[in-house]
Amino acid sequence: MNDVIRLLKSHRSIRKFTDQGIDESVIREIIESAQWASSSSFVQAYSIIGIKDQANKRLLAQLCGEQSYIETCPVFLVFCADLNRLEMACTVHGMKMVGEYTESFIMSTVDAALAAQNAMIAAESLGLGGVYIGGIRNNPEEVSKLLKLPEFVYPVFGICLGYPAQDPGSKPRLPLAVIYKEEFYNNENDLKKIEDYDQKISAYYVERTQGKRSDSWTQQMAEKMQAETRPHMKEYLRNRGFEMK
């Protein structure tokens, strides 16, 4: 195992941070690293907004579902899928953008995610820790207003960044054989493996919560998938110019 893989495998979500701020030069390194991720047809269809202002972070913490670490982290990065810049490119050449369809949504969302993962890894390599915040999609209209997002831009997720003030244990992943298939998809033997994994996750929670929690992975997932989450998203995306035609 080399140092890079050791870093990747030591990832944990960090939600508690020291008071230490993050130098501008460090943020620059992180953003530059994000930019070197691949991009679909080189569209570079994402933008990153860095929030340090305490009042803005407090508002965002509330809008993301009372996630206090957004307020306590020194820098909160919001990763947006961004087709607005492509519209600008069309305008430069006197053309009109055709942008509202499923593929442009996938393309820009994936672009934002690849850039974000590079940012996370760069940050971790510099001694920082962080956590992804999908809660940015809890109140996307209000977030868009606060961040002054124009048409054709939507916030996919945020990342809290800071110097770690906690050392959480790493959470076991699904068995490799469940995630990885050779030549074709085959889940015939997965159930048994997932049940073994359930016991592992249950034990993980028992240990981590001194017995207060013991739910398994399938329990968590089954409960999570009983109702539609963030049912406003389709309408919100349509209003932002991401209609899935």
Added chain:
Amino acid sequence: MNDVIRLLKSHRSIRKFTDQGIDESVIREIIESAQWASSSSFVQAYSIIGIKDQANKRLLAQLCGEQSYIETCPVFLVFCADLNRLEMACTVHGMKMVGEYTESFIMSTVDAALAAQNAMIAAESLGLGGVYIGGIRNNPEEVSKLLKLPEFVYPVFGICLGYPAQDPGSKPRLPLAVIYKEEFYNNENDLKKIEDYDQKISAYYVERTQGKRSDSWTQQMAEKMQAETRPHMKEYLRNRGFEMK
């Protein structure tokens, strides 16, 4: 700049590979690294299919739009968004999954992308190179049949992996100030910066193609955004159980 950031910033898409195969232990390291990426609410809603069989790779190369490097790379990884496993979790507990909505689509697509970027970085750290293949969405019905994908699974993109047999120059990215904004989105001063960037990209192509190509970034983008790409995707996704309700 540390070694990890140096690696991230040295990324180039590799489309020519030596004859050297990839050891099983190396593939395992790459997939394990992928698994350590963050996952929305720990759903781990993605699967990876590794294709080495020459006939399968040839078929996929055709289905992805005659991209010959899928045939010539030793391993082609297909990253799928996967809600099928969550349905299995529901079934274990005698529940029915509510899964067909915009958020579950975003969640699983982002999960696949974060895992893939970890895989790409792990591979590059091990001396491999690769390229993302969005063309997997050119003929998704046929790809799904070939890979025997069940309901609630769709291929987001592929990655060709192998030992590099080329050393392409790195392609300049948009200026950092265009991608990164502080506190809120503001693109007032971006046009001038993008026009400077256009000249850089144009010069990059002139040099790389001995003058055969000189198109700028905005030209490429404007032309790309004149028509809907892969208009079958919405219908295809609906058929796979990813209806955007």
